[in-house]
Amino acid sequence: MFELTKEQEMLRAMVREFADTELAPKALELDRKGDFPFEIAKKMAALGMLGISTSKELGGSGMGHLAGTIAIEELARVYPSVAFFMEVSTGPLYAITNFGSVEQKKKYAPLILKGEKIMCFAATEPSGGSELANLGTEAVPTGEGYIINGRKVYITGGGIADYCVLLAKTGDRASIFLIEQGTPGFTVGRRQEQIGLKSVDVSELAFNDCKIPKENIIGKEGAGFPIAMTTFTVARPAIGAIGLGIARGAFEIALKYAKERILYGKPIARLQAIQLLLADMDTEIDAARWLVYAPGAALDKGATPRDIVKQSSRAKTVGAEVGFSVTRKAIEILGGNGVSPEYHLGRLLNDAVELIPATGTQQIMKIIQAGEILK
Ligand SMILES: Cc1cc2nc3c(=O)[nH]c(=O)nc-3n(C[C@H](O)[C@H](O)[C@H](O)COP(=O)(O)OP(=O)(O)OC[C@H]3O[C@@H](n4cnc5c(N)ncnc54)[C@H](O)[C@@H]3O)c2cc1C
Structure with a gap:
């Protein structure tokens, strides 16, 4: 497994608690209404979530890229829209903090990190x-x-x-x-x-x-294309992290259900067909985690965005696939309840589908990956 630091584990626990208390009770209603949750975004900013990977000098917490990936994964486990917002607000900020003038950094970074502007x-x-x-x-x-x-x-x-x-x-x-x-x-x-x-x-x-x-x-x-490509390279693992978070959320729902749903006088978790699904889901999630965490961990160790082009596109493809694949299996485990809004799997599946084109399609990611392999 990836060895996380104590600081990264604490961040994970903090974001998970935020997701379970602030997002979980509202997820269904937020999804039905479809409005952007400004209040939630402000709370995330107040907790420092918008500046996890931004340096301390610019007002962020300077915890690094892997920490940012983990926070996004935890939010997506409960309500992926909010994780997507976090990724999208920090993406363009990266272009400014890494390529902008001193004045631009000073002017825009604090406003975005404090959640005052989007x-x-x-x-x-x-x-x-x-x-x-x-x-x-x-x-x-x-x-x-x-x-x-x-x-x-x-x-x-x-x-x-x-x-x-x-x-x-x-x-x-x-x-x-x-x-x-x-x-x-x-x-x-x-x-x-x-x-x-x-x-x-x-x-x-x-x-x-x-x-x-x-x-x-x-x-x-x-210099627009190099700046855009660098920004995409740094942002794409976050899309993978959203897929990973969705997969974990769906897996938890399916596991709980499989232990509670009684058929033939015993929980369906005792049926081998259900166990095979759970085993595949568990494998897919842990395999994806390696690939999704790798680019952020490499950046934190000093790699440049150019060094992680292959890892970044691969993290995006694998994360988007695992979000879809695991959620689909979870729906199978829940039978008819799998498609009932109150079990959340339908919305998670739809959210996972959105990741397929976001920040570049799966085919474009594989073309980038192949280009790096053949270099
Ligand atoms: C939820 C969401 C949020 C988004 N947010 C943003 C955003 O904030 N900013 C922004 O700029 N864009 C955003 N996008 C757009 C996204 O980046 C594009 O949808 C994506 O790049 C694909 O472009 P396209 O939709 O025009 O598809 P097209 O480029 O028309 O692709 C159509 C098909 O052709 C395939 N294809 C294209 N070229 C090749 C090739 N060379 N070889 C093989 N197959 C190929 C593609 O893989 C795809 O299957 C967002 C999209 C979504 C769904």
Whole structure:
């Protein structure tokens, strides 16, 4: 097993308690209503959950990437939407804290970490998320700044974010910009309804002659793709962690049920067919845990994002698969109750499905992994 430090174990226990007391009693209602739980996000920020992997100098707790992965896993075990929010708010912040100017770091990091403001990351376009090199959104330099035109889709938090970290074409290359909500020409389009992650806002964004000052560029002009790829590499294991958390949540529900449900005068856990399912689920979860924890652990030991490209894409694929596979088996164990909302498995399955395209499809992850293997 992965040897966790005492600090990481304490963090896990704290987040688990938060999830069991704050999220579990509300999960069904939150999922039905589908609103973003601002109050819960504020409580998470107050407990320092939004800055686990951000350095202490920037206002985070500096506990490292593996600690962040563990916290996300624990939240997803109970209510994956909230884990997804945590991943998505820290993802674009990583672009700023690692590539932004000193002023940008000082200005934006505390606001995000304290939960006072929300940030989204806008890369995907209607023409296809997998082909990011073919960007339609363009930022044209004006001397004083840039004029932006284009459209983005499937942007997590797009409808509720105060700041948008945007990938846009600049000449032959791309650049990353920060655009504040309310900037003339920047509008939020429709919320894109999802089958799962019901509390996560996923929206379209539009930019029509949106003028921004040149200070709003993050990093150098033309460095957009390397910044975006590095940000994705660091963010993808969190998607794997959400899948792992979903699998654990579903496994716990199925195990409890199998011990309590009586058929033929004994608990169904005594039926060998059920035991085989439980054994497979247990194996899948522990195998996935190794792969999901590996990239964060490597970063904490000094690896660069470039060093973990293979581990990161693999963690995302495996986590998304295990979330789906284990939850499906849990549904089988519960029979008819498996698809009843009160047993939570239907929503967990729908949440797991959402992970399949998020931060890049399973096929794109495997293409990246193969590229690293064949290097
Ligand atoms: C819940 C959720 C949240 C999201 N949040 C964000 C966000 O915050 N910001 C953001 O920018 N985007 C976000 N996305 C978008 C996501 O990144 C894209 O959906 C994803 O990159 C895939 O792009 P696409 O949907 O356009 O599919 P396409 O690119 O059209 O892909 C369609 C199919 O073609 C396959 N394919 C594509 N290229 C290849 C290839 N070279 N070889 C083999 N197969 C290939 C894909 O694997 C897929 O099966 C989110 C998506 C979801 C579901």
